[in-house]
Amino acid sequence: IKRVTTHTIQELKNKGEKISALTAYDYSMARAVDAAGVEVILVGDSASNVMAGHETTLPITLDQMIYHASSVVRAVKRALVVVDLPFGSYQGNSAEALRSAIRIMKESGAHAIKLEGGQEIRESIVRILSAGVPVMGHLGLTPQSIYKFGTYAVRAREEAEAAKLMTDAQMLEEIGCFGVVLEKIPAALTKQVSQALQIPTIGIGAGPDADGQILVVHDMLGINNEFKPRFLRQYADLHSVMKQAITNYVDDVKSRDFPNEKEAY
Ligand code: KIV
Ligand code: NA
Secondary structure, three states, X not given: OOOOOHHHHHHHHHOOOOEEEEEOOOHHHHHHHHHOOOOEEEEOOOHHHHOOOXXXXXXXXXXXXXXXXXXXXXXXXXXXXXXXXXXXXXXXXXXXXXXXXXXXXHHHOOOEEEOOOOHHHHHHHHHHHHOOOOEEEEEEOOHHHHHHHOOOOOOOOOHHHHHHHHHHHXXXXXXXXXXXXXXXXXXXXXXXXXXXXXXXXXXXXXXXXXXXXXEOHHHHOOOOOOOOOOOOOOOOOHHHHHHHHHHHHHHHHHOOOOOOHHHOX
């Protein structure tokens, strides 16, 4: 199998083919996501929510991200594996940002990292890129800043914030990022940014004109059924499937149906 690289996804944008991306945080899920042909697997800090049950992405640690990332890397044969730098591991100190990025690359075997923000974290991104680590940007709704925003509502509806987002996106391209996630912004702005940039944009809640789409795999499979924003298309109801299967198991144990003769030695 030919591996997906940052160059592969640039070629997809160049020829007008959309890029598919999903999150994964563990070995078994990553096997399914990779086998289905998704080009980019993000080990997102959304693991803080869907794996650990935290309300925000802020509590997850660098060590925990490395644990998730190394599990995913062991499963993946084809996809490009991108890992989020967690809150507190890069903001405001480019030396620490580089150290965090290097730990992820060395200890997990991932292929690239992602950071949230624009101008504020420019130095950190430049420093990581100079070490040869591919970087993906993330603009719009950036959940690590939720306590600054105060809400998970759509971002960049106002002219000034939209203009800053465009400037930040162009800056990210200029310094050498290989792509940028656009989260929860108006579809029209996504279209403008995607046309202005050479590098691919990957949208979530950002409309049809991003160069690719990403969803949190637990949300799109309905494993997590507590989160149903308008942008989410739910492809399965696995929470119900799992609950029913487990209920059947409990019944079989109680009724002594399980294990039967063939299931015993
Ligand atoms: O952590 C995450 O899952 C993400 C995606 C939603 C882009 O950052
Ligand atoms: Na994230």
